Amino acid sequence: MTDARSSKRPLSWFLFWLVALSAPVSALSVAIGSEPPMISRMLMWCPGTAALLTCFICRLDFRSLGWAWPRGRYVGWSYALPWLYAIPVYVAAWLLIPGAFQWEHFSAPLAATFKITSHPDAFAAWFGVPTTMVFIVIGTLAWTLGEELGWRGFLVPRLYARWGFRGTSLAVGLLWAVWHYPVLLGADYNAGTPAPYAIACFTAMVVGLSFVMTWLRMASGSVWPCVILHAVHNTLVQGVLDASTATNGRAPYITTEFGLGMAVTLGVCAIVLASTWRRPPAGTSLDSQA
Numbered sequence: 001m002t003d004a005r006s007s008k009r010p011l012s013w014f015l016f017w018l019v020a021l022s023a024p025v026s027a028l029s030v031a032i033g034s035e036p037p038m039i040s041r042m043l044m045w046c047p048g049t050a051a052l053l054t055c056f057i058c059r060l061d062f063r064s065l066g067w068a069w070p071r072g073r074y075v076g077w078s079y080a081l082p083w084l085y086a087i088p089v090y091v092a093a094w095l096l097i098p099g100a101f102q103w104e105h106f107s108a109p110l111a112a113t114f115k116i117t118s119h120p121d122a123f124a125a126w127f128g129v130p131t132t133m134v135f136i137v138i139g140t141l142a143w144t145l146g147e148e149l150g151w152r153g154f155l156v157p158r159l160y161a162r163w164g165f166r167g168t169s170l171a172v173g174l175l176w177a178v179w180h181y182p183v184l185l186g187a188d189y190n191a192g193t194p195a196p197y198a199i200a201c202f203t204a205m206v207v208g209l210s211f212v213m214t215w216l217r218m219a220s221g222s223v224w225p226c227v228i229l230h231a232v233h234n235t236l237v238q239g240v241l242d243a244s245t246a247t248n249g250r251a252p253y254i255t256t257e258f259g260l261g262m263a264v265t266l267g268v269c270a271i272v273l274a275s276t277w278r279r280p281p282a283g284t285s286l287d288s289q290a
Contacts, residue, residue, distance in 0.1 A: 030186030047150020089261030173210025208266030
């Protein structure tokens with residue numbers, strides 16, 4: 001009984017701090033009806049802060065959060081995967097839904113910023129997208145690190161020892177999704193589709209992505225692939241693809257984080273990983289630390 005209680009203590013502390021830190025930030029966002037960048041960044045650092053406080057209170061080794069840099073192939077996967085599961089969704093929507101592709105919404109502001117008057121579309125494609133996917137991703141790492149220290153740095157390895165790959169991916173994915181619900185329902189973190197539809201698609205997408213993240217964390221032994229994937233996902237989907245897609249009509253029902261498209265593609269990823277990944281996570285057991 002003593003071991004069982006002591007093993008649950010860090011998880012209890014993490015959940016306590018997660019709620020204590022996230023609740024006032026989410027409440028502020030709901031009160032003003034929007035999620036400005038600063039509030040979003042504050043919220044993203046609540047899971048990471050909860051993890052750091054839990055490690056300090058429970059005297060856990062901070063290295064267990066996965067600070068070590070991983071092998072190169074995991075860095076490559078973390079950058080490539082969002083392109084593989086997101087691009088097909090948007091291309092299909094652009095081809096099948098009239099008026100869904102609105103590249104000028106991305107290219108025109110960018111061209112105006114740099115005072116480009118000739119060939120703004122080409123400028124956006126050959127300069128705007130590459131620089132966005134390098135320099136904006138680099139900047140975004142500071143914020144996605146905050147989330148990933150909590151979800152994948154702290155929580156995933158500790159649940160994995162008890163629940164395995166599927167149980168951990170599902171549990172963390174559901175918690176991750178529910179954590180977003182206040183700003184999804186009460187602020188402007190949504191695509192404007194009906195709330196039940198947005199919640200269902202968003203939850204399915206996040207749970208599917210959780211399987212990918214759990215695989216990256218446990219296979220690499222590092223939190224950094226998850227941090228990179230999260231930054232690339234946010235930048236590519238929100239900064240480039242959503243910016244190039246109609247925000248009304250049928251397009252939002254397929255695209256965005258609240259549409260059906262990525263719920264399906266990431267659901268496929270989850271099924272493939274749950275069915276095929278059997279690699280034991282050597283050296284990642286945290287029984288002695290949890």
